Amino acid sequence: MTLRPLLMLPAVLAQQVYVPTSGPSVPSQCVANNSYATSIPSHSFQEFSFTQSETVRTATSVPAPTSTTLYAPPYDSLSHLVPNLTTTQWGNWDPSVTQAPTDTHNPYGNASRNALWSALPISDFTRGIYSATVSPTPIPTSELVLPPPEYFKPQDCYTFPSSFMLGVAGSACQIEGAIADEGRTPVLTDVLTVYSPDTSPDYVANENYYLYKQDIERIASMGVKYYSFSVPWTRILPFVLPGTPVNKQGLDHYNDLVNFVLGKGMLPTITLIHSDTPLQFYPNISDTVIVPGTGGIGYLDSAFQRSYNNVSFEDAFVHYGKVLMAHFADRVPIWFTFNEPLLGARNGKSIDAVLKAHARLYHFYKEDINGTGKISIKFNNNFGVPRDPQNPADVDAAHHFNSFQLATFANPIFLGKDYPPSYKDTVQDYVPLSASDLAYINGTADFFSIDPYTATVVSPPPNSTIKDCAATISHPLRPYCVMQSTMTATGWGIGYRSQSYVYMTPTYFRTYLSYLWNTFRSPIAITEFGFPVFGEGEKTLVDQLFDSPRSWYYQSFLTEMLKAIWEDGVQVIGAFAWSFADNWEFGHFEAQFGIQTVNRTTQERRYKKSFFELVDFVESRRQRA
Numbered sequence: 333m334t335l336r337p338l339l340m341l342p343a344v345l346a347q348q349v350y351v352p353t354s355g356p357s358v359p360s361q362c363v364a365n366n367s368y369a370t371s372i373p374s375h376s377f378q379e380f381s382f383t384q385s386e387t388v389r390t391a392t393s394v395p396a397p398t399s400t401t402l403y404a405p406p407y408d409s410l411s412h413l414v415p416n417l418t419t420t421q422w423g424n425w426d427p428s429v430t431q432a433p434t435d436t437h438n439p440y441g442n443a444s445r446n447a448l449w450s451a452l453p454i455s456d457f458t459r460g461i462y463s464a465t466v467s468p469t470p471i472p473t474s475e476l477v478l479p480p481p482e483y484f485k486p487q488d489c490y491t492f493p494s495s496f497m498l499g500v501a502g503s504a505c506q507i508e509g510a511i512a513d514e515g516r517t518p519v520l521t522d523v524l525t526v527y528s529p530d531t532s533p534d535y536v537a538n539e540n541y542y543l544y545k546q547d548i549e550r551i552a553s554m555g556v557k558y559y560s561f562s563v564p565w566t567r568i569l570p571f572v573l574p575g576t577p578v579n580k581q582g583l584d585h586y587n588d589l590v591n592f593v594l595g596k597g598m599l600p601t602i603t604l605i606h607s608d609t610p611l612q613f614y615p616n617i618s619d620t621v622i623v624p625g626t627g628g629i630g631y632l633d634s635a636f637q638r639s640y641n642n643v644s645f646e647d648a649f650v651h652y653g654k655v656l657m658a659h660f661a662d663r664v665p666i667w668f669t670f671n672e673p674l675l676g677a678r679n680g681k682s683i684d685a686v687l688k689a690h691a692r693l694y695h696f697y698k699e700d701i702n703g704t705g706k707i708s709i710k711f712n713n714n715f716g717v718p719r720d721p722q723n724p725a726d727v728d729a730a731h732h733f734n735s736f737q738l739a740t741f742a743n744p745i746f747l748g749k750d751y752p753p754s755y756k757d758t759v760q761d762y763v764p765l766s767a768s769d770l771a772y773i774n775g776t777a778d779f780f781s782i783d784p785y786t787a788t789v790v791s792p793p794p795n796s797t798i799k800d801c802a803a804t805i806s807h808p809l810r811p812y813c814v815m816q817s818t819m820t821a822t823g824w825g826i827g828y829r830s831q832s833y834v835y836m837t838p839t840y841f842r843t844y845l846s847y848l849w850n851t852f853r854s855p856i857a858i859t860e861f862g863f864p865v866f867g868e869g870e871k872t873l874v875d876q877l878f879d880s881p882r883s884w885y886y887q888s889f890l891t892e893m894l895k896a897i898w899e900d901g902v903q904v905i906g907a908f909a910w911s912f913a914d915n916w917e918f919g920h921f922e923a924q925f926g927i928q929t930v931n932r933t934t935q936e937r938r939y940k941k942s943f944f945e946l947v948d949f950v951e952s953r954r955q956r957a
C-alpha cells in the first residue's frame with residue numbers, strides 16, 4: 333500500500349457537499365453504458381411452474397490448527413520479570429453463608445475477601461444457573477445453514493488481503509457473570525446499578541465465565557478467526573496491588589480459555605481493562621460516576637488518576653499488566669492495554685496515567701519479554717462531521733471534537749507530538765508532557781484501534797465560542813464544546829436509527845477511515861462496530877434472528893471499508909464485530925448489539941442472520957494466501 337503524496341491530501345476532507353438539483357434521476361449504472369431501456373416491453377403467455385431456486389450452504393468452521401506459533405517465551409522463562417509472585421485461591425463468596433472465616437489476621441485471606449463484598453450496598457445479589465465450566469457440544473449442522481441472502485447486495489469486486497483479521501468482541505463485565513466466584517473481588521461495574529432503580533446489574537449477564545467453551549465453539553463453527561475478550565484485573569489480583577497474591581483459579585481460567593481458543597484454530601486478543609476497575613481504588617462508591625457539570629471528561633471515573641494505599645493506579649496497573657503478559661504472551665498475539673479510556677477519564681492526571689501506563693507496558697512487552705505480537709489501545713469517537721462542510725466554523729468544530737477525543741492520546745502515541753490544543757484548552761489541569769516523555773511514548777502502538785460505531789453532525793456552540801466554553805467548567809456542552817446533532821443540513825436525519833446512540837452512517841465511515849489514516853499514519857483495526865436493531869428485544873425469537881438492519885449495517889460499512897482500502901489508499905487490517913452475543917450494556921439488556929441472541933432464562937444462544945452475512949461478506953472476498 334502506498335501513501336498518496338502529502339500535497340494531494342487536503343487537511344480538511346469534505347464530508348458532504350449538497351448540490352441542489354430537481355426532477356427524477358436515471359439510475360447512474362444505466363446511463364454510464366447507455367443501457368437504459370426506452371423501447372416498449374412485449375408480453376406473452378407460457379406454462380407456469382415453480383422455478384425459483386436457492387443455493388443452500390452451511391457455515392465453514394475455522395480449520396483445526398496445524399502448527400503452533402509462539403509470540404514470546406513461556407512463563408517459566410519470564411517469571412523473573414514479575415518476581416516474588418505468590419499464588420493462592422479464595423473460591424466463591426456466598427452471602428448466605430453465616431459462618432465467617434476466621435483468618436482475620438491475614439490481610440489477603442478469605443475474611444478480607446468477604447469484607448470487600450459485604451461492605452457493598454448490594455441487596456439483590458443473584459447467581460446464574462451454572463457454577464462449573466460447561467463442556468462444549470458440537471453445533472448441529474441444522475443451526476449452521478445460511479439464511480436467505482439480503483436482496484440488495486454490494487456490486488463491487490474488491491477483496492480483503494489474506495491476512496485481514498475478522499473477529500468478534502466482547503468484554504468481561506458485559507458477558508461473564510459469576511462476579512463473586514473463584515476469588516474475583518468487586519469492580520466498578522458491579523455497583524453501577526445499585527443506586528439506579530429500573531436498571532439490571534451485571535451479576536449474571538451471559539454466564540460466559542462458565543459457558544466460555546460453548547461460546548468459543550459457536551464462534552469457531554461460524555468460521556471467525558479472532559476472539560477479542562477482556563480480563564478483569566480482580567480475577568487475577570483480588571487485592572490489586574504489587575506484593576499481593578495472585579489468584580490461581582483466575583489464572584487457570586484464562587489459561588484454559590486461551591488454550592481452548594487456540595485448539596479451535598482461532599487466535600485470542602486480550603484487553604487488560606474494559607470499564608472494570610477494582611473498587612478498592614474508591615473511597616466511596618459514588619465516586620465511580622462523573623457528575624456532569626463538574627469539569628470531568630468521561631462518564632465513569634475509572635480511577636486512572638487515583639491511588640490505593642499510596643500506590644498509584646499507573647503503577648498498580650502496570651504490575652497487573654506485567655503479570656498477565658508474563659503468563660500469556662507466549663500464546664496471545666494481540667494485546668490492548670485500555671478500552672476507550674477517554675470515557676473513564678476524570679481529569680488531566682487520568683489521561684497522563686493512561687498514556688504512561690500504556691507506554692510502560694509496550695516497552696515491557698517489546699524490550700523485556702521480547703514479544704513478537706502486537707500492542708494497541710482502543711479509542712472511542714463517533715466521527716464528528718461538519719454540519720456544513722463549506723462553513724469553516726463547522727469544520728473547525730468537527731476538528732475540535734475529533735482531535736479532543738483522539739489526538740489527546742494518539743498525538744503522543746502515534747506521532748510523538750504533544751496533546752492537541754482542543755484538549756489543553758479544555759482540561760486546565762493537564763499534565764504537560766516533557767520531551768523525554770514524548771520520546772518514551774512515541775511509537776508505542778503497532779496499529780490504530782478504533783470503535784467507530786456511528787457519526788455525529790457537529791457545529792459550534794450556539795451562544796458562545798468553543799474557547800469560552802472550554803474555559804467554563806460548568807458549561808453544559810463541555811468537554812467537547814460543540815453542538816452534536818443527528819440531523820444533517822438538509823433537514824434529514826444522519827441515518828437509520830438503532831435502539832441506542834448508533835445511526836447507520838456507512839459513507840461517513842469511509843471518510844473517517846481516511847481521516848484516521850492520514851492524520852495518525854498507522855494501519856487501522858476496527859476493534860468494535862455493531863448495530864442494536866430498534867425494538868429487537870420486543871420481537872419473537874424468529875423475528876429477532878431475521879435481523880436485516882444489522883446485516884445492512886455490516887455489509888454497508890464493510891463495502892465502504894473496501895472503498896477506503898482500494899480507492900483511498902487506506903490500510904485497514906481487521907474488523908471485530910460488537911458483539912458476538914447480546915449482552916449487558918451497563919445497566920440494561922435492551923440495546924441488543926449481538927450477532928447472536930441469548931435467552932435470559934436458559935442462557936441458550938442462537939445465531940442471528942447477520943452473523944452469517946458478516947462472515948460470508950469477508951470470507952467470500954478474502955484473497956487466498
Ligand SMILES: *[C@@H]1O[C@H](CO)[C@@H](O)[C@H](O)[C@H]1NC(C)=O
Nearest residue numbers: 360361362363364365366367
Ligand atoms: C451496464 O448495463 C448492464 C445491464 O443493464 C448493467 O448490469 C451494468 O452494471 C452496467 N455497467 C456499468 C459499468 O454501468
Ligand SMILES: *[C@@H]1O[C@H](CO)[C@@H](O)[C@H](O)[C@H]1NC(C)=O
Nearest residue numbers: 412413414415416417574575
Ligand atoms: C524478592 O524476594 C527476594 C528474596 O526475599 C528479595 O531479595 C527481593 O528484593 C524481592 N524482590 C522484589 C521485587 O520484591
Ligand SMILES: *[C@@H]1O[C@H](CO)[C@@H](O)[C@H](O)[C@H]1NC(C)=O
Nearest residue numbers: 420421422423435440441442
Ligand atoms: C479460603 O477458603 C477456601 C475454602 O475453605 C480455602 O480453600 C482457601 O485456601 C482459603 N483461601 C485463603 C487465601 O485462605
Ligand SMILES: *[C@@H]1O[C@H](CO)[C@@H](O)[C@H](O)[C@H]1NC(C)=O
Nearest residue numbers: 614615616617618619620623
Ligand atoms: C459518598 O458520596 C455520596 C455522594 O457524594 C455522599 O452522599 C455519601 O455521604 C458518601 N458516603 C460516605 C460514606 O462518605
Ligand SMILES: *[C@@H]1O[C@H](CO)[C@@H](O)[C@H](O)[C@H]1NC(C)=O
Nearest residue numbers: 439573639640641642643644
Ligand atoms: C500514605 O502516605 C502517607 C504520607 O506519606 C502516610 O501518612 C500514610 O500512612 C500512607 N498510607 C498508607 C495506607 O500506606
Ligand SMILES: *[C@@H]1O[C@H](CO)[C@@H](O)[C@H](O)[C@H]1NC(C)=O
Nearest residue numbers: 405409410698699700701702
Ligand atoms: C530480551 O532481549 C534483551 C535484549 O536483547 C535481553 O537482554 C533479554 O534478556 C531478553 N529477554 C528475554 C526474556 O529473553
Ligand SMILES: *[C@@H]1O[C@H](CO)[C@@H](O)[C@H](O)[C@H]1NC(C)=O
Nearest residue numbers: 746747748749770771774775
Ligand atoms: C516518532 O517515532 C517515529 C518512528 O517510530 C519517528 O519517525 C518520528 O520522527 C518520531 N516523532 C518525533 C516527534 O520524534
Ligand SMILES: *[C@@H]1O[C@H](CO)[C@@H](O)[C@H](O)[C@H]1NC(C)=O
Nearest residue numbers: 872873931932933934935936
Ligand atoms: C427462553 O426459553 C424459555 C424456555 O425454553 C422459553 O419459554 C422462552 O420463551 C424463551 N424466551 C425467549 C425470549 O425466547
